[in-house]
Amino acid sequence: MFSIKKLLGKEDKFFDLLEASADEARNSTTALVKILASEGAAHAASIHEVIQTRRKDKRITQQITEELCKTFVTPFEREDIESLSIALYRIPKTVEKIVERLDICPAQIPRENLRGQAQLLESAVDAVVAMVKQLRTGTHLDKIKHTNERLQFAEGEADKLMLSHVKELYHGPYDAKEVFILTELYDLLETAIDRCRDAGQVVFQIVLKYS
Numbered sequence: 001m002f003s004i005k006k007l008l009g010k011e012d013k014f015f016d017l018l019e020a021s022a023d024e025a026r027n028s029t030t031a032l033v034k035i036l037a038s039e040g041a042a043h044a045a046s047i048h049e050v051i052q053t054r055r056k057d058k059r060i061t062q063q064i065t066e067e068l069c070k071t072f073v074t075p076f077e078r079e080d081i082e083s084l085s086i087a088l089y090r091i092p093k094t095v096e097k098i099v100e101r102l103d104i105c106p107a108q109i110p111r112e113n114l115r116g117q118a119q120l121l122e123s124a125v126d127a128v129v130a131m132v133k134q135l136r137t138g139t140h141l142d143k144i145k146h147t148n149e150r151l152q153f154a155e156g157e158a159d160k161l162m163l164s165h166v167k168e169l170y171h172g173p174y175d176a177k178e179v180f181i182l183t184e185l186y187d188l189l190e191t192a193i194d195r196c197r198d199a200g201q202v203v204f205q206i207v208l209k210y211s
Helices: 004-008 013-037 040-070 078-104 112-134 141-171 176-210
Strands: none
Touching (some): 013 040, 013 078, 040 078, 078 112, 078 176
16 A cells, blocks of 8 residues: 655645546546437527536646646656546546537437447546546555546446447448448447546556556
């Protein structure tokens, strides 16, 4: 078991900022799930929520960069903090791209399959949030491994679901335009889950380095 906090004192601001960034990633994903289940005013409100969440996370990322420039003692290597910050920001940024496509795509495009991927994205983001929060006080390597396994399981299930969706597109009753739109949406959701994997990998490497 390691304790970064004990080694370097009460340097909490980077933990606060990284946890805030992870929370915004989760907020954007929660809003995406609402969008896929809503219509009308609720749909529009959720789209606005995703956009604002991404903007808020961008400000957090910029603040982390500023703090790295003026802080002498950091809880772990500056490169690791920056890598994790960027990896976390890419999650809501990708979710915003998904929402932009949903906002302009034809109403008749089926969204049922997208909900399954979005739920797996939620599971992946929840694992990332848990891993980031574990950094603050230090954690047993076994515990971080267990959380990372949850993340890897969500990614594996998403890969299987993606293959199923592609098979359906190849054999289903879709015209060329629908195939193009759905393929792009499936790919973006897959990318968002991959972004979660990337963030989790950065956390896991940090824990390995200090264990």
